Amino acid sequence: MGHAIRVLLVDDDPAIADLTATHLERASDRIETAVETSPATALDRVTDDAVDCVVSDYEMPEMDGLEFLDAVRETAPSLPFILFTGRGSEEIASEAISAGVTDYLQKETGSDQYAVLANRVENAVAQYRAEREAEEADEQIRRIFERITDAFFALDDQWRFTHVNERAADFFGRDADDLLGENIREAFSDDMGEEFRAAYEKAFEVQEPVTLETESTFQPGDWLEIRVYPAEDGLSVYFRNVTERRRAQMELRETNQKIEALHDVAARAVGCTSEQDIYDLAIEAAEEILAFDLCTVDAVEGDHLVTRAVSKVVSTDGYYERTPLDREDNLAARVYREGETSLVRDLHEADVVPAESEYRSALTIPFDEFAVFQAVSKDADGFDRGDRELAELLAAHISEALARVRTETELRAERDRFAALFENVPNAVVRYGIDGTDAVCKSVNPAFEDVFGWREDEIVGDSVDDYILRDDQQDEGEALNARVSHGRRIEGAEVHRTTRDGGRDFLLHTAPAGDDGESEAFAIYVDISEQKERERQLARQNERLEEFASVVSHDLRNPLNVALGRFDLLEDECDSDHLAPIGRSLDRMDGLVEDLLKLARQGLVVDDPEPVSLSDAVEEAWETADTAEASLRLADDAVVEADDARFRELLENLFRNAVEHGDVGTAVEVGLLDDxxxxxxxxxxxxxxxxxxEQVFDHGFTTDEDGTGFGLAIVSSIANAHGWNVEAVDCDDETGDDCEGARFEFSRVTLRDELSSER
Structure with a gap:
């Protein structure tokens, strides 16, 4: 009948039917589905014997599920029929069972129901196929018996043979003519058997036919069906060998018992909590359904198969304890790689090396990606197709249980990792559920308790917003809760929240707390209070610098310009020794005002830096600075995140400082720090x-009587505006060499390897 299970899905809703078909085929790679939305059309498929099982809805317009069942039973009386309905009640369930459905399953939400449905389908089809095979076996035996003439003999009222046919004579092992006239009780006194003697005597006494089925005393191991017909003058005895039928019945009974045992395995596997429990269960089940000399379960661990469970009757050297997965001459490793069952009837003729040379046959089945089951026998042809099917059914149950346990183990580990993260994350986190417009606290982590000041037992069960929002912020909280309840996430929203120590600024992130249908979420609060205070300080600093620049440019520059203009007129009108000192003083004042303006404007915080080539900035600054006969060397190149104009101004001031304080031919070098x-x-x-x-960066500090003392102060101001740190050192402080010169180091600088292609 094939390994595949052909399932006919009948549901007037095509979307539901297609969804069920998709999940069934995902749940079992043995299931192949066909979908019909009309029961009348579906009957044609049943009539054509094209399906192994029918899964039908209950409420359909043409006929309901039970009416459809009656129609199916007229064509296929024993075909598995599962009622899969969304209308569930005890009345319908009772009516369905009374009508003769194979199984009844109520539709539910979620995808787990389809795995249950797939399991029910597989079990029903397995039972159906087993019963059909048994019926076919019985029919075959019946046809055999019809072609065979029964053995027959007749006795008179003195128990003497009056007639013996050839088949009876052959059975007794005597010539028919020799038996005539002999008393059966004397001829076969030792071999006749008490059951036969009692049957003959009963027939004589009651003068009614007697039928019995018992094991032959003449040919032990053979079973006979004996019919004794009495008459006033003797007995007529017909008997036939029913050993094959008896064996078929016993095999069917044993098969049914094995299938029931496998169903029991599926039920017991649900209670297993570890992979080892399942491996042990697999061995226990195999001992009930198979005959073997040894069976093992080898689990996949890394790149090896490692024996995890072994049947009881085995010597320690009867199996490989550890096998590489890539080993070519090992049957278990090969089966795992190929993912297909292997039944080897004679290992001596196969290209594999068994653990013991006495093993002649092997049945090897993969438990999906988890493990390999193997049973071996010292007899050739120790396993047949029936053994294979039973073992594969066992493998399906075990693989499903292993997948469940592994998933549950991974989920537990994930929950443990998440719990550890929740407890140890440095940011404040609260898990809450949305109840209307309220965010009801479920739990908080220790960081939340430290930052906000409320213990978990104080806040759990209450609205979080009542604790951390001011009254005038309640509308804001309700709006955020509404967004979260509609599945929208909040990413880095700047919020102000109340703690027991006062207000703080945070970045708020939210994330769903699960997919269990409840409106739960996590709120993560990243404290940015210091950053916001720094931003406010910088804003105030910028405002002061802007105000200072305005005062310098207007209140100082204007009077100075008037004085310079008047001085030029005075110089043209008169000649005095006092004019030159006055002019020099005015020029110095003009230089001081210009430097003060630069200092104020260059100290503004850099809000939007851009990538600037270090080599380009150095070359441009060198060209605009008055570097005289000095030389420049660029030791390294990189891309600096900076304001281009102010970065060049910083370099120009450093280059001028080096030239002004150095000798003729001063050498200047620019490069990257070692870190x-x-x-x-x-x-x-x-x-x-x-x-x-430390003083060189102070405003007005200079060692040159003609200098303003603002050059390096401007350098420091530009560096601070970028968020950089600047420090003056001697070159030998850095290199360790005995050298001279000044070295200015800029740290906390954002560097890149190259410019962006979009720039």
Whole structure:
């Protein structure tokens, strides 16, 4: 009948029928489905004997499920018929069972029901096929007996043979003529048997036919069906050998018992909580349904098969304890790689090496990707097709149980990992459920307790918003809850929340807490209070710098421009020794005002840096700075996240500083720090005394009587505006060499390897 199970799905809703078909074929690779939405059309398929099982809905317009069952039973009286209905009640269930459905299953939500349905289909078809095979066997035996003439003999009232046919004579092992006239009780006193003697005597006494089926005493192991017909003058005895029929009946009975045992395995597997329990159960079940000398279950561990369970009657060297999966001459490894059952009738003729040379036959079945089951026998042809089918049914139950246990184990591990993450994540996290417009607290992590100040037992069961939102923020909280309840996530929203210590600023993220149908979510609060305070400080700093620049450019620059203009007029009108000092003072004041404006404007925070080539910025700054006869060397190149114009201004000031404080031909070098987190600008000049290295960045500090003292202050201001750190060192502080010169190191700088292609 084939390994595949052909299932006819009958449901007037094509969407439901197609969904059921898809899930059934996913649940079992043996199931092949056909869908019909009309019971009348479905009957044609049943009539053509094209299906192994019918799965039908109950409520359909042409006829309901039980009427359809009656129509099917007229064509196929014993075909498995499963009523799969969304209308469930005890009345319908009772009526369905009374009508003779094979099984009854109520439709539910979720996909688990289809695995149950697939299992019911497989079990029903397995039982149906077994019964049909038994019926075919019985029919074959009956036809055999019809072609055979019964053995016959007749006795008179003195128990003497009056007639013996050839088949009876052959059975007794005597010549027919020799038996005539002999008393059966004397001729076969030792072999006649008490059951035969009692049957003959009873027939004589009651003068009614007697039939019995018993094992032959003449040919032990053979079973006879004996019919004794009495008459006043003797007995007529007909008997036939029913050993094959008896064996077929016993085999059918044993098969049914084995199938029941397999069903019991499926039920017991549900209670297994570990893979080892399931492996042990597989061995126990195999001992009930198969005859073998040894069976094992080898689990996949890494790139090996490792024996995890063994049948009881085995010597320790009767199997491989550990086998590489890529071993070519090993049957279990080959079956695992190919994923197909193997039945080897004679291992001596196969290209594999058994653990013991005495093993002659083997039945090997994969438990999906988990393990391999193998039974071996010392007899050739120790296993047949029936053994294979039973073992494959066992494998299906075991594989399903292994998949369930592994999934449950992974889920437990995932829950444990998540619980550990929830407990140890440094950010405040609250798990809550949406109840109307309220966010009801389910649990909080320790970080939440530390940040917000409320213990879990104080807040669980209450609305979280009542604790962490001000009264004027309740509408905001309800809006966020509504978004979460509709499945929308919140990513990095800036919010202000109340703690027991006062208000704080956070980034709010939300994530669903599961797919169990409840409106639950996690809220993660990332504390950005210090960052927001820093931003506010920077904003205030920018405002002060803007205000200062405005004062300098208007309140100082305008009077200074008037003084310079008047000085030019005065210089043209008179000649005095006082004019030159006045002019120099005015020029110095003009330079100071210009530097003050630069200092204010360059100190504004860089909000939107862009990638700038270090080599390009260095070359442009070198060209615009008055570098005289100095030389430049670029030791490394990179891309710096910076404001392009202000970065060049920083470099120009450093280059001017090196030239102004160095000798003729000063050498300047620019390169990257060893840790890759910044850059440096160094020269071979006199360097900076250690006592002055912190002062050089102060406003107005200079060692040059003509300098303003703002050059390096502007450098520091630009660096701070970028969020960089600048430090002055001697070159030998960094290199360890005996060298001279100053070295300015810039750290906390964002560097890249190359410019973006979009720039």
């Amino acid at each position: 890759g987190q910044g850059f440096y600008v160094a020269d071979d000049g006199p360097g900076i005394p250690e006592a002055e290295r």
